[in-house]
Amino acid sequence: MTVPLTLLGLLEREPSHGYDLKRDYDTYFGRDKPLPFGQVYATLGRLARDGKVAPGDAEPGAGPDRKRYAITEQGASEFDAWLSQPVEPEPHLQTVLFSKVVLALMLGRPAEAYLDTQRAAHMQRMRELTRVKQDGGLMDRLLADHGLFHLDADLRWIDVTSARLGALAEMVRAS
Amino acid sequence: MTSVDAALVKGARTVIEAREVYWSFGRTPALTGASLAVAPGEIVAVMGPSGSGKSTLLYCLAGILAPPRGEVWLDGERLDTLTDSRRSELRRSEFGFVFQFGQLVPELTVADNIALPLLLGRVRRKAAYARAAAWLPRLGLDGLDGRRTGELSGGQAQRVAVARALVAQPKVVFADEPTGSLDTLTGELVMELLVGLAREEQTTVVLVTHDSRVAAYADRQVVVRDGKVVSQSEVELEAGR
Numbered sequence: 001m002t003v004p005l006t007l008l009g010l011l012e013r014e015p016s017h018g019y020d021l022k023r024d025y026d027t028y029f030g031r032d033k034p035l036p037f038g039q040v041y042a043t044l045g046r047l048a049r050d051g052k053v054a055p056g057d058a059e060p061g062a063g064p065d066r067k068r069y070a071i072t073e074q075g076a077s078e079f080d081a082w083l084s085q086p087v088e089p090e091p092h093l094q095t096v097l098f099s100k101v102v103l104a105l106m107l108g109r110p111a112e113a114y115l116d117t118q119r120a121a122h123m124q125r126m127r128e129l130t131r132v133k134q135d136g137g138l139m140d141r142l143l144a145d146h147g148l149f150h151l152d153a154d155l156r157w158i159d160v161t162s163a164r165l166g167a168l169a170e171m172v173r174a175s
Numbered sequence: 176m177t178s179v180d181a182a183l184v185k186g187a188r189t190v191i192e193a194r195e196v197y198w199s200f201g202r203t204p205a206l207t208g209a210s211l212a213v214a215p216g217e218i219v220a221v222m223g224p225s226g227s228g229k230s231t232l233l234y235c236l237a238g239i240l241a242p243p244r245g246e247v248w249l250d251g252e253r254l255d256t257l258t259d260s261r262r263s264e265l266r267r268s269e270f271g272f273v274f275q276f277g278q279l280v281p282e283l284t285v286a287d288n289i290a291l292p293l294l295l296g297r298v299r300r301k302a303a304y305a306r307a308a309a310w311l312p313r314l315g316l317d318g319l320d321g322r323r324t325g326e327l328s329g330g331q332a333q334r335v336a337v338a339r340a341l342v343a344q345p346k347v348v349f350a351d352e353p354t355g356s357l358d359t360l361t362g363e364l365v366m367e368l369l370v371g372l373a374r375e376e377q378t379t380v381v382l383v384t385h386d387s388r389v390a391a392y393a394d395r396q397v398v399v400r401d402g403k404v405v406s407q408s409e410v411e412l413e414a415g416r
Contacts, residue, residue: 116406119398126391134367148388155387163224 002096003035004043004052008071008079009103011053015070018044028102028172029095044069052078083109086121089151097154101161105169115162119155126151189248190215190379191347196235196245196255197402198228205231206242207402213347218370218380220390223399230351232399233383237270237349238262250346267295271340271348271378273369275355278336281325285316285335288324292343310338314368330361337369341376348373350382354389366392 003025010016010024018040026034047053052075059066071079083104087096097118104111129144129151136144161168189212198206205228213219223229234240235247238254241262247254249269254262271292272278279288286307293303311317314334324332333353340348353369354362370392373380382393390396398406 116398120396120406123387123391123396126387127393130391134371148391152387159224
């Protein structure tokens with residue numbers, strides 16, 4: 001789900017070839033799981049079909065595709081909406097949040113404000129689960145606790161990332 | 176929008192409020208224009224990293240510190256400009272406190288400790304002890320009234336502290352890391368008692384914690400960072416809860 005949106009974010013910086021997009025994706029978001037070339041071009045093809053990116057003319061050179069892709073207004077709008085919306089609070093969302101933070105810093109967007117929005121969304125869900133605990137039986141309490149401990153872990157990651165935004169921004173902008 | 180702004184826009188009455196408050200420890204700034212407004216009966220959690228200024232904000236709201244810049248209001252009365260003795264008097268009559276530890280007098284009994292705020296408020300001894308005794312079953316402390324608090328477990332001591340904070344029916348209870356020294360389940364019990372009883376008594380609570388699971392008991396969470404209130408969960412202040 002996040003691969004197309006992440007590629008849109010990378011294209012928001014400047015029009016790029018598929019090769020450049022793969023290199024940057026793997027550097028920041030695909031350390032354990034590099035993006036196959038086939039998936040890069042297939043995704044770009046779908047984004048072009050849906051009017052979110054526009055391919056330039058083919059350029060001379062080796063390789064399967066020497067087109068430079070640019071983000072369209074529709075693509076930029078969709079990316080912006082995704083970036084500023086909090087992720088549904090649930091376990092194991094750090095990867096999506098991490099992508100959002102890095103892309104926000106890369107593009108000079110307010111990463112700290114996005115983290116604050118996410119923190120508020122998490123706290124809202126934690127309040128709901130706490131009410132479930134207070135009103136429910138033992139099974140409800142145990143299930144709610146499971147959710148609360150996972151959300152708490154996410155919040156700790158948000159707090160640590162928030163404290164390290166300055167260093168992360170320097171690293172992202174330097175590369 | 177700060178909570179102060181939100182309260183003004185929505186015309187909500189606030190019971191305790193800090194407006195652009197500053198405080199420094201020597202040359203180290205602790206609060207740099209912190210604002211927070213709390214509605215009557217609301218339970219607010221103040222969160223933030225160590226050194227962010229969250230406890231200092233609580234001490235300013237509670238009149239323990241008088242900030243050199245900014246304003247603190249208690250139910251329409253300016254608190255920060257009062258004399259030390261008047262603030263001390265207000266702390267006794269209008270506020271209750273629950274700290275992480277060290278707030279009880281260990282040589283006194285459970286009943287003595289709970290009755291203490293009433294006795295200091297000049298309630299007659301017999302009436303004070305009768306009111307203190309009424310709190311024991313509400314906190315699961317039946318039969319412990321004659322026990323010295325120095326002999327209690329951490330969880331029992333915090334339950335006594337909750338009773339002592341609420342017994343005089345204060346306008347606001349300030350709780351600074353009230354579960355910080357307790358294990359998960361005991362801390363949960365203390366929070367359920369504090370929040371449940373505060374709601375029954377319609378008492379406002381300002382709770383400082385670094386623990387999001389504790390903060391989730393509150394109606395609203397605010398984050399203090401670098402001496403300012405920088406974010407908060409969305410709530411309708413006039414709704415209270």
